[in-house]
Amino acid sequence: MELERTEQSLLEHLPAKNVAAVSMCNIHKSFGKNHALRGVDLNVMPGTIHALLGENGAGKSTLMNILCGFYHQDIGFISINGKQVNITNPKMAIDYGIGMVHQHFMLVQTFTVAQNIMLGSELTKGIGVIDFKRANREITELSNEYRLTVNTKKKVLDMSVGMQQRVEILKVLYRGAEILILDEPTAVLTSQEANDLMQIMRNLASNNKTIVVITHKINEIKRVCDFCTIIRRGENVLTVHVDDYNEQQLGAMMVEREIVSVPRLKTTKSKKTILEIKDLVVKDDRGVKKINGVSLEVKAGEILGVAGVDENGQQELVEAITCLRKVESGTIKIHGKEIQNTTTKNVICSGISAIPEDRHRSGLVMKFSVAENMILKRYKEKPFSRCGRMNKILIKQFADDLIEKFDIRPPNCAEIPIKKLSGGNQQKVIIAREVSNNPDLLVAMQPTRGLDIGAIEYVHQKLWEQKKKEKAILLISLELNEIMEMSDRIAVIYNGEIIAVVEADATSEEEMGALMVGGGKK
Amino acid sequence: MRIPNNIALIFVGTLMYTTPLLFAALGGVISELSGVMNIALEGIMTVGAFTGASVSYFTNSAFVGFLAAGFAGALLILLHAVACVTFRADQTISGTAINFLGGGISILLTKKLFNGSALSASAPKLPSAFPKFVSNRLKGTDLEAINAISIATLFAFLLVFFLWFFMYRTKWGLRILATGEHPAAVDSLGGSVFKIRYFCVLCSGFLAALGGAFMSISVTSSFSPVTICGQGFIALGALIFGKWTPQGAMFSCLLFGFARECTTMLGGQNGFVSQALLEMLPYVLTIAVLILFVGRSLAPKAVGVPYTKDLR
Numbered sequence: 001m002e003l004e005r006t007e008q009s010l011l012e013h014l015p016a017k018n019v020a021a022v023s024m025c026n027i028h029k030s031f032g033k034n035h036a037l038r039g040v041d042l043n044v045m046p047g048t049i050h051a052l053l054g055e056n057g058a059g060k061s062t063l064m065n066i067l068c069g070f071y072h073q074d075i076g077f078i079s080i081n082g083k084q085v086n087i088t089n090p091k092m093a094i095d096y097g098i099g100m101v102h103q104h105f106m107l108v109q110t111f112t113v114a115q116n117i118m119l120g121s122e123l124t125k126g127i128g129v130i131d132f133k134r135a136n137r138e139i140t141e142l143s144n145e146y147r148l149t150v151n152t153k154k155k156v157l158d159m160s161v162g163m164q165q166r167v168e169i170l171k172v173l174y175r176g177a178e179i180l181i182l183d184e185p186t187a188v189l190t191s192q193e194a195n196d197l198m199q200i201m202r203n204l205a206s207n208n209k210t211i212v213v214i215t216h217k218i219n220e221i222k223r224v225c226d227f228c229t230i231i232r233r234g235e236n237v238l239t240v241h242v243d244d245y246n247e248q249q250l251g252a253m254m255v256e257r258e259i260v261s262v263p264r265l266k267t268t269k270s271k272k273t274i275l276e277i278k279d280l281v282v283k284d285d286r287g288v289k290k291i292n293g294v295s296l297e298v299k300a301g302e303i304l305g306v307a308g309v310d311e312n313g314q315q316e317l318v319e320a321i322t323c324l325r326k327v328e329s330g331t332i333k334i335h336g337k338e339i340q341n342t343t344t345k346n347v348i349c350s351g352i353s354a355i356p357e358d359r360h361r362s363g364l365v366m367k368f369s370v371a372e373n374m375i376l377k378r379y380k381e382k383p384f385s386r387c388g389r390m391n392k393i394l395i396k397q398f399a400d401d402l403i404e405k406f407d408i409r410p411p412n413c414a415e416i417p418i419k420k421l422s423g424g425n426q427q428k429v430i431i432a433r434e435v436s437n438n439p440d441l442l443v444a445m446q447p448t449r450g451l452d453i454g455a456i457e458y459v460h461q462k463l464w465e466q467k468k469k470e471k472a473i474l475l476i477s478l479e480l481n482e483i484m485e486m487s488d489r490i491a492v493i494y495n496g497e498i499i500a501v502v503e504a505d506a507t508s509e510e511e512m513g514a515l516m517v518g519g520g521k522k
Numbered sequence: 523m524r525i526p527n528n529i530a531l532i533f534v535g536t537l538m539y540t541t542p543l544l545f546a547a548l549g550g551v552i553s554e555l556s557g558v559m560n561i562a563l564e565g566i567m568t569v570g571a572f573t574g575a576s577v578s579y580f581t582n583s584a585f586v587g588f589l590a591a592g593f594a595g596a597l598l599i600l601l602h603a604v605a606c607v608t609f610r611a612d613q614t615i616s617g618t619a620i621n622f623l624g625g626g627i628s629i630l631l632t633k634k635l636f637n638g639s640a641l642s643a644s645a646p647k648l649p650s651a652f653p654k655f656v657s658n659r660l661k662g663t664d665l666e667a668i669n670a671i672s673i674a675t676l677f678a679f680l681l682v683f684f685l686w687f688f689m690y691r692t693k694w695g696l697r698i699l700a701t702g703e704h705p706a707a708v709d710s711l712g713g714s715v716f717k718i719r720y721f722c723v724l725c726s727g728f729l730a731a732l733g734g735a736f737m738s739i740s741v742t743s744s745f746s747p748v749t750i751c752g753q754g755f756i757a758l759g760a761l762i763f764g765k766w767t768p769q770g771a772m773f774s775c776l777l778f779g780f781a782r783e784c785t786t787m788l789g790g791q792n793g794f795v796s797q798a799l800l801e802m803l804p805y806v807l808t809i810a811v812l813i814l815f816v817g818r819s820l821a822p823k824a825v826g827v828p829y830t831k832d833l834r
Contacts, residue, residue, distance in 0.1 A: 070710075091712025106707035108700045109823070119700050120711035122693035129692055175711075 019082040021046040021179055021210040022067065022098075027076035029062055036062045038234045039076070044179070044227075046081075049201055049211045051221040051242070053254055054231035060214045061103075063231070064181050067212075068100045069093040080179070099172030100181040105164050106171075109157040113150050114139050117171045143170055147203055161288060162193030169200065173209075180204065182213045184311075186220060198224045216254065216309045218247045218517035230254055251513030272300040274441050274472035275321075280330035280340075282316045282496075290316040292496040293330070298441065298472040303463065305487030305504070306476040309516050313496035314476045315357065318445045321474075322354050323347045334441060348377055353439035355430055357446045363430045364418055371399035371414040374433050406432040407458075424455030431462050442466055445476045460486060480512055494518045526664035532783055534670050538741060540779025541675045542567065545733030546757035547764065547771040548681055549726040554766055555689065556722035557702040557715075557824040561617035562602050564754025565624025566595045566727050567734030572628035574735025575745035576635055578645040587645060588674065588735050595731020596724045598624055603723040607716060610828030621754070629747050642745040645738065651676040674736050681729075685768040698722060702822030705829040715829045730754065752805060759808040765820045774811070781807045 022044040029037040037059045044050045052060045065071045067078065069090040078085055080096045087093050093100075107116050114135050123138065125131045136152045143150050148166045156164055165185065172180055182201075186194040201211055201224050215221060221228055221242055228245075230237040230253050237253055245253075275298040282291035290313040298304045308314060319325035320340065321332055327340040334350045356362040364373050375384050375395055383394050399414040408421070408428045418426060427447070434442065444463065448456040463486060466473055477483050483490055484504060491501045492515040500515050546563045553560035573594040578587025602620050605611040629640060636642050650657060651673045660666050689695035698718055700708050705715040737753065738745040756778050763777075764770025785800040 068710075089712065090710055094712055100710070102710065106704065106710045108703040108707055110703055111696075111700065115696060116707075119696060119707065120713050122696060124693055127692075128694055130696065 018045055020044060020079070021081060022212070023079040023082075024063065024067065025077050025079075027063060027066060027078075028074045029059075029066060029071060030074055036234050037066075037073075040231060040234070040236045042229055042236070043239070044210055044212055046178075046210050047205060047208045048226040049205050049213060049224055051225040051228040052212060052214045052231060053216060053218070053221060053228050053250065058231045059234040060231055061183060064100065064183060064212065064214055067093065068098060068181065094175050094177070097176060097178040098181065099175055099177030099179070101165065101168045101172060101183065101185060103183040103185075105168055107156045107164055107167060110155065112153050112155050113159075113167050113170075114152040116156055116167055117152075117174050121175060139170065139174065142174060146170075146173060146200070146207065148173075148200060160193070161286065162189055162196060165189065165193075165197065166200070169204075177209075179210045179212070182211065184214055184216075186215070186217060194220070216517060218250045218254070218514070220518075221250065222247055247517070248510055248514040251517050252510045254513065254517075273297050274300050274334065275474065276331075276333040276336070277321075278331045278333075280317075280320060280332065281328040282313075282320045282325055283328055284316055289328075290496050291320065294493070294496070294498050296474075296491060296498060296501075298474050300440075300472050301467055301470040302488045303467055303473040303475055303486050305483035305490045306474065306493050307480060307483045307490050307512055307516055308478075308493035310478050312493050314445070314478075314493060316496075317493070318354065318357070318443055318476060321347075321443055322352065348437075351438075351440035352443065353434035353437065353441070354443040355427075355434055355445060355447045357449065359423075359426055359430055364426060366419040367417060369415050370403070370408070370418050370421070370429055371395050373418050373429055374399045374402055374436075377433065378437060402432040402436060406462075408432065424458070427455060427459060431459065435462065435466065439471065441472045441474065443474045443476075446478065447475070448477070448479070448482060456482075480509060480516070484509065484512065492516055527667060530665050530667040532780075532787060534667050535783035535786060536776065536780045537671055537675050538779075539782035540775045541672065541678050542733040542737040542741070542753055543757045543760055543775040543778055544678045544682070544772060545736060546730040546754055547760040547775050548678070548685055548768055549729030549733070550758055550761040551685070551764075551766060551768055551771050552698075552722045552729070553726035554761065554825050555702045555822055556698045556719050557705060557822055557827065557829070558603070558606055558719050558723050558726075559613040559617065559826040560599075560602070560723070560726050560730075561614060561758060562599060562620035562624070562727075562754075563730045563757050564750060564752065565621035566599055566730040567624075567737070567754045567757075568628045568750045569598050569624040570595045570731025570734025571738035571749045572632060572642070572734075572745045573731065575642045575645045575738035575743075575749075576632070578739055579643050582646060584646045584648045584739050587739055588648060588732065591731045591735030592728040593731075595727040595729075595734070597727075598627075599723055599727025599730075602727070603720050606828065607719045607723065610830065613826050613828075625747070628745070632745060632747075640747055642738070644743045647743070648672045648674050648736070648740050672736070672740050674732070674740065678736075679772070682768045682772045689768065699822075702824055705824050709829075719829075730757070733757070756804055756808050759812055762821075763811050763815060766822060777811075778804050778807065 020043040022042065024040065024042040027037050027040045040059065040063055042063065052063070054060045062071065066073050067087070069087040069092050072088060078087060085096055087096065114132065117139050118135050123131045123135045139152045148170055150163060150166055150170065156167065185197055189197060198220065205211060213225065225242050227239060228242050228250065229239040277294060277296040280291050280294045281289060284290045294317065296304065306314060316325060320327050323339065323342055323344050323346065331338050332340040334352060337350065339347060339350055360366060365376065375398065378384055379390065383391060385391060396414050403411065403413060406428050408425050413421065418429060447459050463473055463475065475483065475486055487504045489501055490504050490507065490512070491498045492512070494516065495518065546567055550560050550563055570591040574587045574591035577590040578584045581587065598620060602616050605616040606613045632640060632642050650669050651671045652669060657669045660669055689699060697708060697713055701715055701718045708718070709715055734750055738749050742749050760774040760778055761771045763774040781804045785803050788795060789797045789800045
């Protein structure tokens with residue numbers, strides 16, 4: 001692959017006399033032990049749309065939060081229009097003409113559009129009295145100027161997400177921003193709204209505004225962006241002219257990592273379907289469709305990997321299967337029996353176990369002992385309890401048994417509060433619990449998140465053991481190499497749809513990288 | 523029996539009992555609109571009542587006592603602000619602590635200052651809301667009773683209008699409301715959540731203490747441990763029933779004030795209903811109103827949630 005381009009080649013595309021609108025140089029930032037940014041450079045030319053591409057946790061948002069004055073860099077300097085500046089708070093960033101449209105909107109739901117837009121720089125008459133008439137008029141003028149029509153008197157809570165985003169953009173423009181930062185702007189939008197947004201971005205750029213857009217959706221970069229800076233694990237890889245690369249190449253640069261190849265367990269060609277999902281539609285808390293007509297099948301003795309970039313509906317999919325979220329339409333069948341919109345108890349009884357994404361929040365009760373966490377799902381069953389009275393001795397025996405079998409350290413930890421265990425051992429407790437009741441389907445969401453290499457290996461082995469026992473496994477992970485290594489078949493989820501299901505043997509990381517960002521969709 | 527005179531008496535009594543509640547409820551409104559829960563109204567009112575009664579006794583000026591009470595309340599609630607805004611403590615716990623602290627300090631100091639008595643000596647009253655020539659005219663008429671309306675009552679009702687205007691028509695109000703709903707938005711636009719919340723909590727303490735002071739100066743004429751006796755919590759109920767708005771708080775305080783006046787009117791030596799039952803009326807009404815009419819959704823969204831930048 002030809003990825004030999006460097007900053008130099010990028011500069012050839014530009015008129016020499018142009019001064020960068022934003023220039024960030026050798027930016028370092030640590031949060032405690034976590035070195036989030038290690039010497040990132042970013043040069044954004046005025047009047048261009050510049051993408052900041054990278055996986056989750058690569059440091060894109062941190063970099064932009066530094067530019068906006070929310071954080072301050074440990075090392076490095078920033079120049080705006082060629083002048084070096086020291087931005088220490090959000091107010092200063094606003095004064096330098098930098099405005100950020102946050103992924104999670106900074107809008108007061110009970111306020112009108114006008115109130116939201118002018119908050120902090122209100123138009124007043126007399127002492128502090130707001131001049132609503134003038135504000136409404138000026139905001140309407142502004143919105144017409146940039147073709148961002150909004151009704152200034154409408155309350156934000158009555159507006160669609162797309163309209164709310166317009167308000168956010170107007171808010172930034174109202175403060176005279178010349179440099180707009182959009183953080184994952186299409187993450188919450190419908191595709192129509194996303195199209196509108198891209199048109200808006202083009203309009204703004206032609207009005208000589210500079211736009212930096214944080215994203216991991218490559219097809220959108222291809223459609224609107226001029227330049228793209230790729231960031232990986234807090235370091236920048238390179239900055240390219242978007243036109244020179246295709247989606248696959250950009251995707252490969254984003255996800256490139258060492259590929260650990262372990263021989264995969266042979267798939268036993270099983271015919272028995274355990275989980276069958278059909279035309280599933282699920283909405284998130286804001287009422288946005290996050291799963292839009294997904295159909296999937298997981299067979300016995302098979303690991304089906306669900307690959308995709310974060311926020312494309314993975315969480316909603318798992319929540320729907322485990323009955324934590326309402327299903328709008330479609331069916332979820334286990335052994336041919338419909339389970340959607342029933343209770344979690346029913347899910348457990350139907351033979352589904354789940355390893356949740358966030359073990360602290362939804363996997364364990366941190367204050368409980370290891371033994372108590374082990375029987376969280378089975379405390380009502382005999383012999384663990386009889387007539388509401390728990391049998392402590394039996395529970396401890398059960399826990400000791402699992403602790404030995406699953407090699408949970410330290411040994412004899414049954415009565416220790418689980419928060420004292422390391423992350424890897426906490427995860428082992430969850431796996432022990434979820435596997436011990438012999439489920440037919442194991443739903444594993446990010447089962448190796450935050451674990452070290454040894455623990456990751458262990459988790460993978462346990463998943464394989466389940467596979468050997470002819471169980472069905474649905475593995476959802478943001479780590480592409482984990483999906484590639486573990487799965488028999490891979491379903492790629494993008495924007496709430498399964499856009500491809502491929503045999504793991506017959507694909508490559510490059511192909512997956514492109515699919516995950518919506519590229520190559522037929 | 524003279525009907526107009528009786529109506530005037532009920533009117534005056536209602537306003538008198540409404541005033542302390544209204545001061546406290548308005549204080550609560552300010553604090554809660556900025557996103558800081560304030561269940562400390564009871565403790566602050568008690569301290570206000572004590573300070574008001576004793577300072578006006580020693581200085582022989584009701585005005586000085588009234589004002590001193592406000593500052594005492596602000597001082598006490600500073601603890602709440604430091605705990606909740608700076609150190610992000612649980613606002614319910616901090617408020618509860620201040621309720622106990624306020625009551626305790628007041629009784630302790632009363633005993634110290636008034637020779638072991640739990641009752642402060644009687645204090646001078648605040649003047650009438652009406653200027654001399656008006657009150658002279660009313661003398662001898664059926665409406666003479668309304669001369670008893672205190673200037674502080676007038677001030678409390680003017681404050682309702684002022685606060686409404688301040689909250690919904692000025693830029694500072696807009697920022698306070700935004701802080702209570704979405705503090706991160708204020709932060710992202712360069713405002714200081716910290717300063718806004720401190721300001722609002724301190725104002726809240728000042729006003730609640732004025733309510734307490736009015737009670738001890740103009741209603742009971744002295745401070746005793748039962749002067750406030752749950753009125754802070756009734757004020758809290760009033761602000762919730764009033765949907766977190768100054769004008770709403772005013773109407774619900776009038777309702778509770780009227781209930782209180784009813785207990786005095788209907789009670790007495792020849793009443794048909796037991797005095798003890800009647801005295802329950804304002805409290806029972808508070809609970810009933812909260813159960814029947816209040817939906818949670820109207821509270822400012824960020825109320826009770828400490829703000830940290832990391833939570834953005």
